[in-house]
Amino acid sequence: MAGMRVTKPRIALVETLMKLDGPVSIERIHQQVGIKSCDLVTIYRCLAAFENLGLVRRSYLHNGTCLYEQTLGVDRHYHIVCKSCGKTDKVDYTLPDGVEQRLQDKGYSHLSHVVEFFGVCQECQQVAISARGTSIGIPARGTSVGIVTEA
Amino acid sequence: MAGMRVTKPRIALVETLMKLDGPVSIERIHQQVGIKSCDLVTIYRCLAAFENLGLVRRSYLHNGTCLYEQTLGVDRHYHIVCKSCGKTDKVDYTLPDGVEQRLQDKGYSHLSHVVEFFGVCQECQQVAISARGTSIGIPARGTSVGIVTEA
């Protein structure tokens, strides 16, 4: 083991993460795990722990809210996220080779990075056209009633 | 003008942004502008407006909090941010050419992206060594009493 204990919430969380694939919101995970079975804070903490172990990767919506994704047997990839509906898609991108090496040479340790692309997907553009006048519905962190319906 | 009005808060804000260089926190800007001269929310909204006009660029600390930076006569660049003290530095990196084009071809519009590097700077590593046992002090969004002392 990796210095972590096997607890009921943790088991349920892992099972859920395996079932879902692609980045999902914490709220979604919480619902899937079962609101009763554990507190939202526990999900946050467990995911943070899993992230340290590299079992899980974090990405972001345009508004800064997080999505998590299980990473076992999946190669490293990046996402484009729709600013409007939150849908995510893989992007053909890889970090240039020398960058992190140069930073290390400069004396930085514990390196990590965030690369995230944002845009408005085709479907949302069409919706925006048919509903002229309404601005594109970019959600915001201080807003939205809980769940951003992914997928 | 650019469809925007010249108001007292806006003037003070621009002056402050010119004085400061490099990414700074909103709290810092607010203090510099003068807590009395305008509300924190106004700073948020003005910076958002300035960002739309391209006068200002936004970057992020490891914990997700924002830093703003004036961009007049400055070329586009990216940052490495210390996870511990929040200090920022320029990084020798540019986004590969084809990426956004490919996304556009896929039907995405209103493209933007975030690229951010994180690490622990040399000074903070030494502090961590001299203070064994204490973990590296990565601040967090729900924490910190207002100001992360930049620079």
Added chain:
DNA sequence: CAATAACATGCAAGACCTCGAATTTTCCGA
């Protein structure tokens, strides 16, 4: 198997960021 140390969880509180509605300020033409 019992006792203990270490880790995990839940709750409450706080930080950051955003929006909506009401008020104030700016800008324009007469």
Added chain:
DNA sequence: TCGGAAAATTCGAGGTCTTGCATGTTATTG
């Protein structure tokens, strides 16, 4: 110079995410 429309600002409230502390569980030692 004055009056009114449009835009900015303020205030209050709500949403996401993180922490501290008290409590509950898990694993380990004797």
